[in-house]
Amino acid sequence: MSPIAPPIMRVSHLDKRFGTGCEQCNNQEQRKLENNYCRSCGTVYACQDISFDLYPGEVLGIVGESGSGKSTLMRCLYFDQEVSGGEAYLQPYQQGERNLFQESSQQKKYIRNHLMGKVYQNPVLGLRMEFSSIGNIAEKMIAAGHRQVSAMEARGSELLEKVHIPVYRKMEAPKNFSGGMQQRVQIAKALSNNPPILLLDEVTTGLDLSVQANVLDLIKHLQRELQISMLLVSHDLGVIRMLADRTMVMLDGRVVEQGLTDQILEDPQHAYTQQLVHSLL
Known part of the structure; x- marks a missing residue:
């Protein structure tokens, strides 16, 4: 990790709401x-003014x-959902000078296929369950413009081995x-396409538990080996x-605290974080 380098991703004032909003809730x-719900019009503010650097x-x-x-934040960043407002920039895309949320659907596809990978909580959302395992990898590679079958087969076999799926x-x-x-x-x-950023939801x-530990070990190993940047969503502080x-x-829908993980676990400032940390002890 190199905080001296510029951020690879910068997100600024991201908003996502479900509903039209009203006089009671439109003005931030x-x-x-009530929590993130407007009683007057039923609008849910799933993400409110979220900013961070990766x-x-x-x-x-x-x-x-x-x-x-x-x-919801992860879905917005991977263009599974449209944002209601805000900006996101990727250093490997147009030198980090164009707001990703305002790009065309064609450009968003390019970003998804070349610069990001996502692992969903529910594998049904991330895989075609009827395709072969290597066919799933090939699908993502074809979407990024690969056409050579032998190269895709070699890459698929290499990756399955890397994640401990027997090649047979x-x-x-x-x-x-x-x-x-x-x-x-x-x-x-x-x-499959060597993205600089991986989203893990x-x-x-x-x-x-034993399977969890294996998957987490694998993620840790891959992160160290590939030096990939990761956004990791969890409700589990142990993870x-x-x-x-x-x-x-x-x-x-709001960020109530952020900082070094050790700092947050050892000296949480916000009452909610304190409650989370105490539930871990």
């Missing part, structure tokens, strides 16, 4: 909400309870695999403690 300064080779953890907005199972469909193996195929697919939720250099705490 005087917004009257540095090259850094793992930034995003932690918060269910409904805090962390998964490369022609099998992920629907035949366990949850942990499906997550590992997703990781291989996400890495609750990747160990629902897995057995964050193991992997994240810095941590951002979200509550009701």
Whole structure:
């Protein structure tokens, strides 16, 4: 991790709301909400004024309870959902000078296929369950413009080996695999085009503890080997403690605290973070 280098990703004042808003909630300064919900019009403010930097080779953890907005934030960054407002810049894209959210759908596809990989909490969202495992990897490579079958096969086999999927199972469909193996195929697919940034959304939720530990070890190993920047969403502070250099705490769609992970775990400032840390002890 190199904080002296410019950020690889910069997000500024990101907003995402579900609903049209009304007089009670449209003005951010005087917004009257119950948690992140407007009682007058029913609008939900899933992400409110979120700003952060992600540095090259850094793992930034995003932690918060269910409904805090962390998964919505990830969906916005990967263009699975449109933002309601805000800016995001990537250093490897146009020297970090163009707001990604205002780019054409064609450019967004390019960014998704070349500069980011995403591993979803639910593997069904990240994989085609009927395709072979190597076919899933090839799909992402074809989307990025690869056409040479032998090169894609070689890359797919290399990645499956890297994530500990036996190569003799490369022609099998992920629907035949366990949850942990499906997550590992997703990781291989996400890495297929050497993206500088990986988005990981609750990747160990629902897995057995021993399987969780294996997946986390794999992520840690890959991060060190590839020096890839990661945004890691979890509601589990144990996962964050193991992997994240810095941590951002979200509550009701807002960032309530951010800093070095050790600092946040040892000396939490916000009442909600204190509560989270105490529940870990």
